[in-house]
Amino acid sequence: MKQGLGTQLRHLIELLDGAVAASYEEAGIDYRPRFTPVMRALAxxxxxxxxxxxxxxxxxxxAATQTVALMLKEDLVATMPSATDARQKLVRLSDRGRALLPxxxxxxxxxxxxxASLDADMPHPLSEALAQAIAALERQSFGARIRAARSSLTHGSHEKTTQEKP
Structure with missing residues (x-):
């Protein structure tokens, strides 16, 4: 049985994130891969x-809110009030976070x-395929595609039923 797109993507993420998490552990770093986008944004x-x-x-x-909350617990980031808007908090790297950056x-x-090695082993680079998929989904969301497919299937079934009647 062919796996669905979601199942394949989850498995791919498990393979990638598992290896990345193991590489941090091998480097002696107590760090989760999900922190990386936030760390890069604050670097x-x-x-x-x-x-x-x-x-x-x-x-x-x-996702950013949840990740920042986890990173606060790990002392990788710190918050401070905004100088221009007291309702907002600003997030910055903590001393520990800055020390970990190198x-x-x-x-x-x-x-x-x-x-890059994985991309080179593939007939079509995965990074390019993912970028194209993201761009296509930004033009028309997957939810919109599901609704259109459901409508098409429902309309098609109705037409068959109508056509089959004498």
Whole structure:
């Protein structure tokens, strides 16, 4: 039986994230791969709101909020009130987070090289296929595609039923 797209993607993520997590462990770093987009967004040193982090990292605001909360517990980031808007908190790397950056950057370079190696082993680079899929889904969401398919299937079934009647 052919696996569905979602099942294949989850399995791919398990394979990739598992290997990346193991590489951090092998490097002696207590760090989760899910922290990387936030760390990269904060690496330049400028404090940002969660919304700014989400935008810079290319993740949803709820994902950024959850990740920042986990990173606060791990003492990788710290928060401070915004000077311009007391309702907002700014997030920055903590001393521990900044100290970890050089090791992380070496791990990220190795991960990027491994990704390039994977792309080279494929008839069509995975990174390009993923970029194209994301762009296509930004033009028309998967939800919209499901609704259109459901409508088409329902309409097609109705037509068959109508056509079959004498």
């Amino acid at each position: 330049e040193g400028t404090p940002r709101t969660v919304g700014q982090i989400a935008e810079a990292a290319g993740i949803t605001q709820p 090791q992380l950057q070496r791990c990220w370079a190795a991960t990027a090289a491994a990704a």
